[in-house]
Amino acid sequence: MLLSPIGANAGAPFRTDDPEPVEFQHYELYLFSMGMVAGNGTSGFIPALEFNYDLIPEGQFHLQTPIAFSTAEGGPTRFGYGDTELGFKYRFIQEDKSSPLPQVGTYPLLQLPTGDEAAGLGAGHVRAFLPIWLQKSFGDWKTYGGGGFWINDAIATKDQDYWFFGWAVERKITDKLRLGGEIFHQTADKIGGRDSTGLNVGVLYDLNEHNHLLFSAGRGIQNASETNRFSWYIAYQITGP
DSSP, X not given: OOOOOOOOXXXXXXXXXXXXXXXXXXXXXXXXXXXXXXXXXXXEEEEEEEEEEEEETTEEEEEEEEEEEEEETTSOEEEEEOOEEEEEEEEEEOOOTTSSOOEEEEOOEEEEOOSOTTTTSSOSSOEEEEEEEEEEEETTEEEEEEEEEEEOOOTTSSBOOEEEEEXXXXXXXSSSEEEEEEEEEEOOSBTTOOOEEEEEEXXXXXXXXXXXXXXXXXXXXXXXXXXXXXXXXXXXXXXXX
């Protein structure tokens, strides 16, 4: 059986996201690849485009358009357009550096079934994610996380609704280099499926003010052979204006 493409890395290069939108009337553009080896195959995006733009103060529009791939052990590799993702991030509590209170926001996502489900390139139905994210900074350290509920149930499929939670920590090493790591947990997204827990480590490097490189890699620590034997994310990011 072919695998469905893995979920998007929300807070690149990690699966855990943060509540911080792009600066007002600024944008981010990512050209990236991501994938996961699990069960008897590998699936992911190669390449994909992600565009984020801050439309209103504290409010960021999101669009992701991937070329997906899926391969099963001993079978052919399938390529094609994957599921289109739309979202809107809104931060409703700003961080107060004089108190322990974090910044807080939400980032609803909607995935449209534009990929070929039979080829393992899409879910075959609309999916939606409803999360809450928090973040707090301490000098060169930044920590963020939270989670939410994926609406994934569909008639005549084994898919089911599920929860995702994650927490990440980043540290500024130099003016251009940041290192980080995350731990995340997801309940089973299919009837009879297994929960999964995983770890990722990542690097964020600023080539200059507008050009950046991002990378992460990791694996599962719970039911890893079925859910996440190895995963990766690599991206080139342009920011502006």
